[in-house]
Amino acid sequence: xxxxxxxxxxxxxxxxxxxxxxxxxxxxxxxxxxxxxxxxxxxxxxxxxxxxxxxxxxxxxxxxxxxxxxxxxxxxxxxxxxxxxxxxxxxxxxxxxxxxxxxxxxxxxxxxxxxxxxxxxxxxxxxxxxxxxxxxxxxxxxxxxxxxxxxxxxxxxxxxxxxxxxxxxxxxxxxxxxxxxxxxxxxxxxxxxxxxxxxxxxxxxxxxxxxxxxxxxxxxxxxxxxxxxxxxxxxxxxxxxxxxxxxxxxxxxxxxxxxxxxxxxxxxxxxxxxxxxxxxxxxxxxxxxxxxxxxxxxxxxxxxxxxxxxxxxxxxxxxxxxxxxxxxxxxxxxxxxxxxxxxxxxxxxxxxxxxxxxxxxxxxxxxxxxxxxxxxxxxx
Numbered sequence: 511x512x513x514x515x516x517x518x519x520x521x522x523x524x525x526x527x528x529x530x531x532x533x534x535x536x537x538x539x540x541x542x543x544x545x546x547x548x549x550x551x552x553x554x555x556x557x558x559x560x561x562x563x564x565x566x567x568x569x570x571x572x573x574x575x576x577x578x579x580x581x582x583x584x585x586x587x588x589x590x591x592x593x594x595x596x597x598x599x600x601x602x603x604x605x606x607x608x609x610x611x612x613x614x615x616x617x618x619x620x621x622x623x624x625x626x627x628x629x630x631x632x633x634x635x636x637x638x639x640x641x642x643x644x645x646x647x648x649x650x651x652x653x654x655x656x657x658x659x660x661x662x663x664x665x666x667x668x669x670x671x672x673x674x675x676x677x678x679x680x681x682x683x684x685x686x687x688x689x690x691x692x693x694x695x696x697x698x699x700x701x702x703x704x705x706x707x708x709x710x711x712x713x714x715x716x717x718x719x720x721x722x723x724x725x726x727x728x729x730x731x732x733x734x735x736x737x738x739x740x741x742x743x744x745x746x747x748x749x750x751x752x753x754x755x756x757x758x759x760x761x762x763x764x765x766x767x768x769x770x771x772x773x774x775x776x777x778x779x780x781x782x783x784x785x786x787x788x789x790x791x792x793x794x795x796x797x798x799x800x801x802x803x804x805x806x807x808x809x810x811x812x813x814x815x816x817x818x819x820x821x822x823x824x825x826x827x828x829x830x831x832x833x834x835x836x837x838x839x840x841x842x843x844x845x846x847x848x849x850x851x852x853x854x855x856x857x858x859x860x861x862x863x864x865x866x867x868x869x870x871x872x873x874x875x876x877x878x879x880x881x882x883x884x885x886x887x888x889x890x
Contacts, residue, residue, distance in 0.1 A: 514649060514701070517849050518840065518885040519564040520878065521819070523761055523795060524653035524704065525576060525859030526554045526569030527867040527874060536574065547572045548641065555646050557871065561878035564885075565702060566648045568638050575863045576706050577655035577663065578620045583634050584687075586626035586673065587664065592619050598668045619863055621663055624670035628683055634691050639700055649701035654691065656707035656760065657745035660684050662738075681741075685748045696755040704759040704795060705746065708858075710785075711764050713738050715777030739785045750790045759819060760786075761795035763858045764802060778804030783811050795819030797857040798839075799831075810846050818847055821857035822884075823877045826868040830876045833883035840888055849888070854881045 528536070532550050535543045554569030573579035574589075581589040639652050661684055664670070665677045674680035688705075695703055713735040750758055762782070779786075779796065786794055794812065797803045798821045809818060820843060823831045836854075843852060860874035861867035869877070 515564050516885075516889060518852055518854050518888050520854045520881045520885050521563055521565035521651055522558065522567055522569075522874075522878060523819075523821075523825075523855055523857070523859045524567050524570055524651075524706070525573075525861040526557070526567075526571065527861040527869060527871050528571060532571065533865060551638075551641065552645060555642070557875045558878060559646065559648065561875055562882035563878055564649065565651045566642070566646050567651050567653060568642045570653065570859070570861070572638060574620055574865075576653065576859065577659055578622050580634060580655065580660070581622040583630070583632050584628045585631055586624060586628040587622045588625045588669075589620050590623045592621065595621060595623070595666065598666055622660075623666050624664045624673060624680060626673045628680075628687070630687065630690075633694060634687075636691065636694050636698070639695055639698065643698070651702040651704055651759075652695055652700050653704045653706060653761075654688065656705035656742075657681065657684050657688055657749055658707050658738075658742035659709060661741075661745065662709060681745060685745060688749045689753075692749065692753055692756075692758075696753070700756050702757040702759060702793075704761050705749070705791075706761045707742065707746070708761070708763045710739070710742055710762050710782060711777065713742075714781040715764070739782075743785055743788050747788075747790045757793060757817075758791045759793040759795050760789060760791045761819070761858075763797050763821075777802070778808055780804070780808040780811075783808060786816075787811070787813050791816075793817040793819055793853065795821070795853075795855060797821040799824040799857040806843050806846060809843070812847070817851045817853060818843075819853045819855045822854055823856045823881060825856045825858050825860045825874070825877065828869075828873055830873070830880050833880045833887060836880065836884035837887040840884065854885055856881075 529550060532546050534540075535546050540546070550571040551568050554571055555566055558566045570576060570579075578589055581587045635652050635654060639650065642650050642652075661677050661681050665674060665680050670680070674683075692703060746760065764777075792815075794816060796818065798806060803821075812818065820840065822836050822839060840852060840854065856877055860869040860877075
């Protein structure tokens with residue numbers, strides 16, 4: 511698939527800041543919401559094209575966050591805030607303490623929760639892809655929540671066990687759902703599909719949130735990180751088994767809800783790479799814009815055919831990184847991975863949670879522009 515792109519293709523990870531007008535309409539579910547979402551998506555496309563990116567996304571303008579939007583597409587799911595979920599947590603005091611330590615607004619972040627058997631009401635992202643395809647000539651990346659984040663976040667024992675006695679019962683339906691969506695996207699010519707699995711890092715890193723992060727209630731997590739990682743590997747491989755016709759990426763981060771770097775996870779990828787190496791995907795989209803990510807040397811252990819989406823600008827800071835400095839870091843990386851395997855992107859999205867964006871549109875656009883400038887330096 512990379513033959514359609516130049517060396518060091520530039521793209522975003524997915525999300526883009528939503529306008530205040532759009533946020534208000536989303537809260538009220540206004541009658542003109544679709545028109546506002548269409549307009550916001552067109553503006554997001556324009557910003558990316560003006561910046562000169564090689565692969566565009568829709569900015570997730572129709573989503574409350576990167577995974578909660580599925581509540582609008584599937585029956586059997588209730589969208590609940592972290593505050594509402596507190597009533598169903600066994601260790602309520604401990605969970606409240608965790609949210610406070612991680613700088614999480616318990617009423618602003620919403621989690622899709624299984625309350626009945628899931629059933630498809632409409633495609634997850636196929637219609638969004640069609641809109642994007644009609645409005646850009648650029649190659650397109652579509653983002654989807656990965657099977658592990660869905661199984662981890664949506665199955666809450668007290669709410670879900672009547673419909674699905676175990677997570678595995680639910681996982682079978684999640685895998686089938688994502689495979690169906692993936693095949694439909696490929697049939698219509700999608701260039702790249704990125705699955706978001708942000709919480710894999712917390713299974714191997716130590717720190718304040720070593721056992722749970724807010725971004726999914728984590729009530730369904732096993733006590734064993736190894737069991738969880740094995741579960742995650744098996745899930746993504748079931749989704750992608752036998753799938754051809756598009757580039758499949760997997761995005762992993764260390765948290766993107768706060769501009770306070772001290773509350774975000776820290777650790778090298780070395781403990782995670784053996785598990786990534788068993789995943790049937792084409793590209794790993796990883797954070798490397800901050801020292802929290804550790805050394806790039808560990809990337810030599812990625813599978814020889816795997817590409818890397820190199821997170822090289824920080825979406826949570828106002829400072830615009832130097833394209834020359836970016837190019838120098840990428841040159842060092844190209845001594846480990848061949849240039850044909852390297853894509854350039856931010857660490858994470860610019861507006862992961864609708865009500866809590868980590869950047870302004872101006873900052874996000876300028877971050878993409880500096881990536882494009884760095885790519886031009888590298889290509890020359």
